[in-house]
Amino acid sequence: MSRLLIAVFSILSHLPLAVLQAVGVxxxxxxxxxxxxxxxRMRENLAQSGLATDAVSQRRLLRQAxxxxxxxxxxxxxxxGRSPTSIARLVKNCNNWHIVEEALAQNKGIIFITPHLGNYDIAGRYLSQRLIKRPQPIQLMAMYRPPKMAWLEPLMNAGRVREGGLTAPATAAGVRMVMKTLKARQTTIILPDQVPGQGDGVWAPFFGRPAYTMTLxxxxxxxxxxxxxxxxxRRLGWGRxxxxxxxxxxEPFTGDKTTDGAKLNQAVEQLIRQAPAQYLWSYNRYKTPAGVAPAETPNP
Structure with missing residues (x-):
């Protein structure tokens, strides 16, 4: 079944971007x-963000989102469904790649952090393809949370491991894989805005409201x-x-979980402000995971 699904995705992936986006809308x-x-939930999260200052702009941002x-x-x-080389052709510009090259020149492992903003998967495939084709190839390991629908996992991994990419599940074994990758001065991608499980997060403000935030x-x-x-x-104009x-x-992380949780969310907020309509506002970012004490409510 997984092979059939991968084949179907591969065929559909060659539809024009504009067609897929139209169906997506x-x-x-x-x-x-x-x-x-x-x-x-989408309306509530958008209102909580404060990114739209009046009713008219809120409705516009909601429609766009x-x-x-x-x-x-x-x-x-x-x-x-497509190869990283094919995907890379959809990326028309990359700003500040020199930041990556400077870190690699200093023999550093890199943790790439991207929230559910724009198309994080296409951007990740672009990074993977560009890193592996350097004169000194660097591998990229994408950390992921296994989906609730098990049939999606082979599809996700089939796309992410093409042309030298690697994947690691968000489990204890996966964390060990990522640590080994970083020690080898390779690179990894982590999505910081998924709600972690009990013991793997702290409460930290996200657009002014406590959100259980990863410490990993x-x-x-x-x-x-x-x-x-x-x-x-960032998604450009229709089909572009x-x-x-x-x-x-x-600012670098400090090692203090609460302080670093706030720093991480601030960094995510700064990215979202660059393309607010392209964030996944439908995600239940403010939920309380099972076994986690609710965030303390500040005294009035």
Missing amino acids: ALGWLVYLSSPRYAA VSATGMGALELVIAW APRLAQMDGVEVILFFG GFEVEIARLS
Whole structure:
């Protein structure tokens, strides 16, 4: 079955980007209009962010976000179905690649951090392809949370391991794989805005509201010879492709979990502000994981 699904995705992935995005917009609105809970969460998260200052701009941002979320879902067909070389041709520009080269020149392992913003999978495939084709090839290991729908996992991994890419599940064994990769001065990608499980996070503000935030990325950043680099894949106009933005972490992590959780969320917020309509506002970012005490409510 997995081979059949991979073959189907490979065929569909060669549809024009504009066609997939158009279908994605329709899908995005279908889900939004048919799921009151989904729609309410998206509206609530957007309002919480404060990125739209009045009712008119809130409605505009909501419409854009609904469409962008659907586009992102259909673009996964490309991210998982095409070769990294083919995907790289969709990236029309990459800003600040020199940050990556400077870290590699200093013989550092790199933790690439990207939230669910724009198309993180296509941007990740671009990084993987560009790193592996350097004169001194560097491998990229993508850390991922196994999906609830098990049939998706072979599709995800089939796309991510093409042309030298690596994957590691977000498990204890996967963390050991990532640590080994960083010690070898290779690179990894971590998505910092997924809600971690009990014991793997701290409460930290995210757009002014407590969100249970991973401690893994800041902890790995304390390893010797490791640098943290931020990036995301901005979606350009309809069918025009993508642009990869790369940035340094403004302040290094300290080793204090609470402080670093806040720093991590601040870094994510800064990326989101560059393309707010392209963030995955439908995600239940503020949920309380099983077994975790709720965030303390500040005294009035």
